Amino acid sequence: MIGKILGGRYEIVEKVGGGGMALVYKAKCNLLNRYVAVKILRSEFTSDKDIIEKFKRESQAAASLSHPNIVNLYDVGEEDDIYYIVMEYVKGKTLKEVIKEKGILTLHEIINYTKQIASALQHAHYNHVVHRDIKPHNILVTEDNRAKVTDFGIAIAATSSTITNMGSVIGSVHYFSPEQARGGYTDEKSDLYSLGIVMYEMATGKVPFEGESPIAVALKHIQQEPVPPSEIIPEISKSLEEIILKLMQKDQASRYQNTQSLIENLGKLKEDVVSSEMTMMINHEDSPTQIIPRIKEEDIETPKAPLPKNKKGNNKLMIAAAVAAALIAALLFMFGLFYVSNLNFFRTEDVQVPSLVGKDILEAREMASQLGLELSERSINSTEVPKNEIINQETDAGMKVKKGYPIRVVVSAGPDMAQVPDLRFKEAANAPLMLRNEGLSEGRVTENFSEFPIGVVIEQNPRAGSSVPAGSTVDYVISKGPQVVTFPMPNVVGNTRESAEATLRQLQLQIGAITEAPSNEHAEGRVIFQSIPPETPIAQNAVVNLTISTGPEVIDEPEDVTPPEDETPETPEEDQSASATLSTQNVRIQLPGHSGIVEIAIKRVSDGEEVYKRKHDLDKDGHTVVVPLTGYAKQEFELFVNAQKHKNNIVLR
Numbered sequence: 001m002i003g004k005i006l007g008g009r010y011e012i013v014e015k016v017g018g019g020g021m022a023l024v025y026k027a028k029c030n031l032l033n034r035y036v037a038v039k040i041l042r043s044e045f046t047s048d049k050d051i052i053e054k055f056k057r058e059s060q061a062a063a064s065l066s067h068p069n070i071v072n073l074y075d076v077g078e079e080d081d082i083y084y085i086v087m088e089y090v091k092g093k094t095l096k097e098v099i100k101e102k103g104i105l106t107l108h109e110i111i112n113y114t115k116q117i118a119s120a121l122q123h124a125h126y127n128h129v130v131h132r133d134i135k136p137h138n139i140l141v142t143e144d145n146r147a148k149v150t151d152f153g154i155a156i157a158a159t160s161s162t163i164t165n166m167g168s169v170i171g172s173v174h175y176f177s178p179e180q181a182r183g184g185y186t187d188e189k190s191d192l193y194s195l196g197i198v199m200y201e202m203a204t205g206k207v208p209f210e211g212e213s214p215i216a217v218a219l220k221h222i223q224q225e226p227v228p229p230s231e232i233i234p235e236i237s238k239s240l241e242e243i244i245l246k247l248m249q250k251d252q253a254s255r256y257q258n259t260q261s262l263i264e265n266l267g268k269l270k271e272d273v274v275s276s277e278m279t280m281m282i283n284h285e286d287s288p289t290q291i292i293p294r295i296k297e298e299d300i301e302t303p304k305a306p307l308p309k310n311k312k313g314n315n316k317l318m319i320a321a322a323v324a325a326a327l328i329a330a331l332l333f334m335f336g337l338f339y340v341s342n343l344n345f346f347r348t349e350d351v352q353v354p355s356l357v358g359k360d361i362l363e364a365r366e367m368a369s370q371l372g373l374e375l376s377e378r379s380i381n382s383t384e385v386p387k388n389e390i391i392n393q394e395t396d397a398g399m400k401v402k403k404g405y406p407i408r409v410v411v412s413a414g415p416d417m418a419q420v421p422d423l424r425f426k427e428a429a430n431a432p433l434m435l436r437n438e439g440l441s442e443g444r445v446t447e448n449f450s451e452f453p454i455g456v457v458i459e460q461n462p463r464a465g466s467s468v469p470a471g472s473t474v475d476y477v478i479s480k481g482p483q484v485v486t487f488p489m490p491n492v493v494g495n496t497r498e499s500a501e502a503t504l505r506q507l508q509l510q511i512g513a514i515t516e517a518p519s520n521e522h523a524e525g526r527v528i529f530q531s532i533p534p535e536t537p538i539a540q541n542a543v544v545n546l547t548i549s550t551g552p553e554v555i556d557e558p559e560d561v562t563p564p565e566d567e568t569p570e571t572p573e574e575d576q577s578a579s580a581t582l583s584t585q586n587v588r589i590q591l592p593g594h595s596g597i598v599e600i601a602i603k604r605v606s607d608g609e610e611v612y613k614r615k616h617d618l619d620k621d622g623h624t625v626v627v628p629l630t631g632y633a634k635q636e637f638e639l640f641v642n643a644q645k646h647k648n649n650i651v652l653r
Helices: 049-063 095-102 107-126 152-165 178-182 188-204 214-223 238-247 259-268 311-342 361-371 428-437 497-506
Strands: 010-018 022-029 034-041 073-079 082-088 092-094 139-142 147-149 168-171 290-293 350-352 374-380 390-393 400-402 406-412 417-419 441-448 457-461 467-469 473-479 486-488 510-517 527-530 537-539 543-549 582-590 597-604 610-617 624-632 636-641
Touching: 010 034, 049 073, 049 082, 092 095, 095 139, 095 188, 107 139, 107 147, 107 188, 107 238, 107 259, 178 188, 178 214, 188 238, 188 259, 238 259, 259 374, 361 374, 361 406, 428 441, 428 473, 497 510, 497 527, 497 543, 597 624, 610 624
Parallel strands: 374 406, 441 473, 510 543
Antiparallel strands: 010 022, 022 034, 034 082, 073 082, 092 139, 139 147, 168 290, 350 400, 390 406, 417 467, 457 473, 486 537, 527 543, 582 624, 597 610, 597 636
């Protein structure tokens, strides 16, 4: 494939990776002069029409996704039984490689990567696209630690096709959900299960289920509970473990029902110093996307109920335990009653909950403190509510509560911020993509003249590097190239040469060739011809040629030509005496103001007969044309130049 050009523009440069469904190549787009990633469907799948059709359809659907944490899809194509998609080329590592290098990730890293992946899935799910193959191998981590989810199109197409048509499933067995293993209905919560396993691996360096075969691993997804991460890494954050185990529930209804709930819980986690210092290196074999048979119900083992032992003895034991529990409960109740009575609990004053929505968090804290209440705060990003303003309170205003009661409030953290990319001096065609990659969109796009090439961005607002709310628009100006100013050509005919040249220089026009020619109309030294006619629209630096008069035209004396002896000249019947002599004379015709090829015709006035007609190249032969004319003395001829009659006739002498 190296060196092959797909679609007439994507030149394959090198192979950069591959999986169970496709091979990935780095390619250069010769049209936009940039590098892209080209993913090519493996040849073993190109014979299945259903897979190919779904591949095309779902790849195009995935290409409609636009999110900073999703690898952009640019194009989909087919050529010589090669089915390919063209994607954004991301320079960096896969999350799998990051895990292999670090062994175990810090709590901060786990939260950071998970929130970005969840944000990408939230966008995809909103657009009714389910990934179905979430795994560290399909998460690209850029050099600035941005996570980008890839492999949308092929995973969707292959999975849906093989489930319905072949009784098999395609996916990464270590990461897919129990419903995928059964070949059943998959939805957004299936992606969340896989994300839970990715978090498990980031936190422990291991996947939760291993086996001798893909079938064995798939059965464990269905039947077995995972080993809690804290049994592998005792220092792990308890809250993080709870999130991971909730994501990995076998029952879809027991998991997070959407990515928003997951993102909110991640926001509550705090940095765990102990977990950030863990550096244990653990190796793990890659988990490729592959085809495995669908797990049937008969393959799933049903746990057997334990056999009852010594029923009578068990009953006595249960009665004794119940009596002991009742005594302990009574003692605890009496102790608690005594304790709270000493604290005057029942005499504590009731407090009315104030309305805190719309107030600044500092003001709300002061109000709560004066009333003897506490605030339980959590923050979320908001583009509608200003930063530090309370969006919502879970305890309704006006309720009566005891002092010290915690009032739960949601505080705006302001909009999620994005950094404005530098669009200046970049091709305008690439600007929308650059903005989308940062979570921004294009605003007002205008054009203006500049010294820069046409189609280049010359201005932008906001400026590059500034921080703005995600989803903001960026205005930019595109160059129309240098502005061409035109003005009417002045008339310099009749001016002196010096005056004409001064006029042309003042208008920043270039003086071209200057020639000379006789003129009966203009005195010597005056302009008789300009190459650009007056009033013609011209721009600066245009070249103007001039012709200068040498004075009145001088017609040379004709040369007598004696006719050959064997030829008897014809004597006209009228207007000529018998004694008149027929002669041939060379007549010089001056043609100032003409250039290029001209047609010269000469007619005898007495009878209108055309005695000469020929074309002359003045640029080659000069502006003086010599024409031989035969006639009697004082005979008159008319001169035509390009079918236009000259004002002066020719008279033979």
